[in-house]
Amino acid sequence: MRVRVKLFATLGNFAPVTGLPGTPFEIDLPEGADLSILIDRLKIPAESVKIAFVNGIIQPPNFILTDGDDVGIFPPIGGG
Amino acid sequence: MWFVRVNMTDLSASIEEAPEAYKILGGRGLTSTLVAQEVPPKSHALGPNNKLVFAPGIVTGTSAPTSARISVGGKSPLTGGIKEANAGTSWAADIAVMGIQALIVEGFPKEKGKYWGISVSMDGSKPKVEFFDATEYAGKPLPQVFPDVYARFGDRISICSIGMAAEHGYGNSGVVFNDQAKRASRYAGRGGLGAVMSSKGLKLIVLKREGAPGVKIVDHALFDQGRKNMIEALRTHAITKPKGGLNTYGTAVLVNIMNEAGGLPTRNFSSGRFEGAPKIAGEAIFETNKQRIGKELYNHACSPGCIIQCSNTFHKPDGTEHTSCLEYESDWALGADCGIDNLDQIAEMNELCNNYGLDTIETGVAIGAAMEAGVIPFGDGAGAIDLVHQMGKGTPLGRILGGGAEMVGRAFGVTRIPTVKGQAMPAYEPRAVKGIGITYATTTMGADHTAGYTIAPEILGVMGKQDPLSPEGKAALSRAFQATTAFIDSSGHCLFIAFAILDIAAGYQGMLDECNGVLGTNWTAQDILDYGGKILKIERAFNEAAGIGKEADRMPEFMKTEPLPPHNQVFDVPDEALDSVFGDL
Numbered sequence: 291m292r293v294r295v296k297l298f299a300t301l302g303n304f305a306p307v308t309g310l311p312g313t314p315f316e317i318d319l320p321e322g323a324d325l326s327i328l329i330d331r332l333k334i335p336a337e338s339v340k341i342a343f344v345n346g347i348i349q350p351p352n353f354i355l356t357d358g359d360d361v362g363i364f365p366p367i368g369g370g
Numbered sequence: 371m372w373f374v375r376v377n378m379t380d381l382s383a384s385i386e387e388a389p390e391a392y393k394i395l396g397g398r399g400l401t402s403t404l405v406a407q408e409v410p411p412k413s414h415a416l417g418p419n420n421k422l423v424f425a426p427g428i429v430t431g432t433s434a435p436t437s438a439r440i441s442v443g444g445k446s447p448l449t450g451g452i453k454e455a456n457a458g459t460s461w462a463a464d465i466a467v468m469g470i471q472a473l474i475v476e477g478f479p480k481e482k483g484k485y486w487g488i489s490v491s492m493d494g495s496k497p498k499v500e501f502f503d504a505t506e507y508a509g510k511p512l513p514q515v516f517p518d519v520y521a522r523f524g525d526r527i528s529i530c531s532i533g534m535a536a537e538h539g540y541g542n543s544g545v546v547f548n549d550q551a552k553r554a555s556r557y558a559g560r561g562g563l564g565a566v567m568s569s570k571g572l573k574l575i576v577l578k579r580e581g582a583p584g585v586k587i588v589d590h591a592l593f594d595q596g597r598k599n600m601i602e603a604l605r606t607h608a609i610t611k612p613k614g615g616l617n618t619y620g621t622a623v624l625v626n627i628m629n630e631a632g633g634l635p636t637r638n639f640s641s642g643r644f645e646g647a648p649k650i651a652g653e654a655i656f657e658t659n660k661q662r663i664g665k666e667l668y669n670h671a672c673s674p675g676c677i678i679q680c681s682n683t684f685h686k687p688d689g690t691e692h693t694s695c696l697e698y699e700s701d702w703a704l705g706a707d708c709g710i711d712n713l714d715q716i717a718e719m720n721e722l723c724n725n726y727g728l729d730t731i732e733t734g735v736a737i738g739a740a741m742e743a744g745v746i747p748f749g750d751g752a753g754a755i756d757l758v759h760q761m762g763k764g765t766p767l768g769r770i771l772g773g774g775a776e777m778v779g780r781a782f783g784v785t786r787i788p789t790v791k792g793q794a795m796p797a798y799e800p801r802a803v804k805g806i807g808i809t810y811a812t813t814t815m816g817a818d819h820t821a822g823y824t825i826a827p828e829i830l831g832v833m834g835k836q837d838p839l840s841p842e843g844k845a846a847l848s849r850a851f852q853a854t855t856a857f858i859d860s861s862g863h864c865l866f867i868a869f870a871i872l873d874i875a876a877g878y879q880g881m882l883d884e885c886n887g888v889l890g891t892n893w894t895a896q897d898i899l900d901y902g903g904k905i906l907k908i909e910r911a912f913n914e915a916a917g918i919g920k921e922a923d924r925m926p927e928f929m930k931t932e933p934l935p936p937h938n939q940v941f942d943v944p945d946e947a948l949d950s951v952f953g954d955l
Contacts (some may be wrong), residue, residue, distance in 0.1 A: 294628075297628075298618060298626045298627065298630075298653065299615060299618075299623055299626075299652075299653060299672075300615075300618070302653065310648055310649075310651075310653055310654055311626075311653040312626050312648045312651065313648070330628065338904055340608070340830075340833050341627065341829070341830070341833050342629045343631065346422060346630060346631060346632045346837070346936055346937060347539070347839075348631070348829075348831075348835070348837075351564060362626075362627075363607065364527040364626075364627050364630075365615065366607075366608035366609050366614075366615060367609060367615035367616075367619070367623045367624065367627060367830065368609035368610075368615060368616060368623075368624075368826070368830050368832060368866070368869040369616060369620070369621030369622065369623055369624040369652075369680070369697075369698045369825055370614075370624070370698065370699075370819060370825065370865065370866070
């Protein structure tokens with residue numbers, strides 16, 4: 291299956307594409323892969339990930355992805 | 371500790387020992403208490419019976435980190451209710467070390483069109499107030515005012531002032547303070563307190579701290595222990611640490627995460643997603659600066675002693691500075707809410723707001739509403755820049771915009787107006803993040819994210835995780851955040867310490883120990899909630915007496931009937947839940 295991924299803020303360094311952090315790219319994953327497998331595949335240290343969205347909803351690391359999912363991953367951030 | 375009362379009727383000042391009963395009050399706790407006691411709730415906000423109160427926080431002026439906040443209070447011309455707005459600035463630290471617990475501006479000028487300034491200095495152990503004619507500083511953008519004031523009084527001063535927006539009497543007008551680079555950029559922005567200061571005929575408050583005695587600390591050992599734990603929490607938490615999220619990307623790092631969450635209000639709150647979000651986000655600000663000045667630029671402190679350092683500068687294509695600070699709410703209001711994805715245009719509007727003395731949130735939302743009305747199209751950056759100029763200059767259209775988003779709705783017959791109690795909503799869509807909607811609806815301040823920032827657990831994963839789309843349990847969450855915030859706003863700390871101390875228990879204890887060290891109190895965590903809750907009740911009672919009761923704790927109708935893309939949610943929090951926020955306090 292293929293998912294669309296955006297890596298934001300400092301995680302942008304792990305993206306296989308150039309451009310601003312958050313520039314989307316696509317990645318192929320085995321069927322049944324969850325968020326933690328995706329994060330591992332991108333060589334992002336698990337502890338660097340604070341929040342991951344799948345299709346606009348915050349999901350835990352063991353959330354199973356499906357073909358065409360839109361994933362956004364963030365390190366710890368805050369503001370206001 | 372002193373109460374300095376400045377009477378603008380006869381241009382006199384009285385300096386009295388602060389009453390013992392007020393000893394434990396600081397910041398918002400003190401401004402709200404004094405406003406509630408001394409301002410008739412039904413008085414006109416721009417009339418002779420309103421007062422403008424300045425109070426530094428409990429630990430402001432000490433070596434406690436990130437604590438140079440000044441609270442400004444009064445009756446708001448925008449909401450008609452009580453208002454506290456605070457800012458980080460050396461002015462806060464200076465008034466605190468001068469031993470001034472509150473500076474209260476009262477009375478009404480006899481002569482219209484004339485402005486006064488006051489300079490406050492030390493006369494031995496006591497503050498001294500001198501008046502000077504400040505009419506020459508009126509009618510000018512603030513970058514033409516501050517350098518002249520520094521030239522007149524010397525570099526070792528702090529400045530509080532108002533801009534042309536306040537002189538026009540707008541509900542959208544802030545009180546401005548200097549930053550560390552002498553810019554007129556640190557705003558107690560919301561609710562029109564600038565117009566209250568202008569109505570008193572007061573243009574400038576200059577502090578000369580030379581000879582100031584400093585803040586009295588009852589228990590130095592306890593204070594030092596608290597301070598160390600606070601520093602440790604701020605330096606280790608991923609959000610607040612050096613080169614962490616805030617220091618690197620500034621508060622606009624939130625643009626992308628709110629957009630992902632479908633909660634970034636776009637084109638006058640008609641969508642929760644903005645396709646131009648990545649182009650205006652904190653990451654884009656960082657990368658654009660890097661490209662334009664040839665190196666990575668990390669952020670700076672807005673005020674002395676801040677170790678979070680989230681205040682940024684944005685640079686023009688030639689590398690020169692365009693504006694400071696371009697923060698999340700401003701970036702969003704002048705950007706996504708107006709459908710504008712050009713950082714240079716957003717920076718220009720931000721700078722104009724600083725120069726004219728406008729609140730960026732109210733400005734952006736008012737322009738977004740005007741775009742909805744068809745005054746200019748969404749996305750028209752050049753047109754929006756012109757509208758901000760019109761606000762500053764006081765053209766008839768500019769004056770409608772300066773009255774705030776709700777005034778724009780009335781003038782143009784727009785029904786989608788995102789306000790509560792007359793104040794424009796900030797940068798989080800209540801239909802996509804229910805808890806913050808409860809805060810908007812119920813806070814005494816009118817729609818205000820800082821009053822109870824439930825975004826922390828609902829989006830950012832700070833202090834646990836809560837489903838943003840669910841209304842379940844959110845009334846209690848908002849109530850707890852509102853009470854804790856009322857205390858933090860009284861402590862003198864910047865609200866951003868909350869990211870660290872809500873996750874790191876020793877940091878929370880650090881805040882308690884700092885306050886107990888300064889005051890000689892024995893407060894516990896429960897006392898903080900009680901203290902905050904008491905302030906909320908004082909503010910609520912003032913609002914009720916002003917005619918703003920629980921029936922005003924409601925969302926605009928369109929949020930209950932128009933589903934918001936992408937989640938297609940309405941604001942579905944029942945009225946009973948909204949009423950329980952204060953009902954169960």
